[in-house]
């Protein structure tokens with residue numbers, strides 16, 4: 187596939203990510219066709235699988251409906267991204283628990299945010315989000331403008347451009363499996379590099395297909411066994427089928 191075709195087909199994904207993934211797959215395969223097929227599958231796995239192009243279109247329609255007074259459009263939008271959809275039922279308890287454990291932060295750095303900044307903005311928090319999905323970033327910024335929240339998202343690849351702003355807390359929600367599929371060791375490197383004193387790291391307890399396969403044990407052992415020494419763990423709990431840790435940097 188030519189560079190132009192690549193950029194056209196994947197224009198909704200951060201260009202750094204598209205270039206990184208295609209280059210990595212081409213280094214692995216002899217045949218360009220096989221490499222392109224693998225790159226497309228990988229891009230789907232790390233971003234497209236969470237919110238499809240059709241769901242993006244539905245989200246655009248819902249935003250228009252909201253502007254015309256549809257009171258259900260906001261919640262329906264949150265259900266279009268698999269990660270926010272999965273936590274909808276217990277979301278209030280989940281966020282109350284995180285915010286209480288973290289001494290009521292006012293500003294959040296939301297790493298690989300999906301549509302999560304919509305929930306945080308709706309709670310009155312200041313949010314700086316980033317994600318490789320241009321569609322999610324655009325939706326977050328549109329909703330923030332319409333609702334007049336102090337919320338802004340950037341289309342950015344955490345593995346290419348990890349520059350981050352200061353905030354009271356960094357959220358790394360359900361990101362570990364997705365990041366490790368891209369670069370082994372990168373998830374804990376990211377934990378160590380956040381410019382905040384507090385961090386909230388969460389893990390899915392089910393696969394995207396809904397299966398529970400020992401994920402609590404697996405992720406607990408990984409997080410508790412590898413958390414850098416400069417962090418102390420403040421809280422561990424499970425809400426909304428999400429394993430959640432809040433930790434503080436103590437040096």
Ligand SMILES: C[S@@+](CC[C@H](N)C(=O)[O-])C[C@H]1O[C@@H](n2cnc3c(N)ncnc32)[C@H](O)[C@@H]1O
Pocket residue numbers: 232233234236269270297298299300301302316317318319322342343344345358359360361364365368
């Ligand atoms: C499982 S979803 C979690 C979304 C959000 N954190 C939540 O819990 O609601 C993973 C998100 O990571 C984004 N993503 C994947 N790789 C990324 C990378 N290298 N840099 C930034 N975002 C990435 C995807 O586009 C997707 O929105």
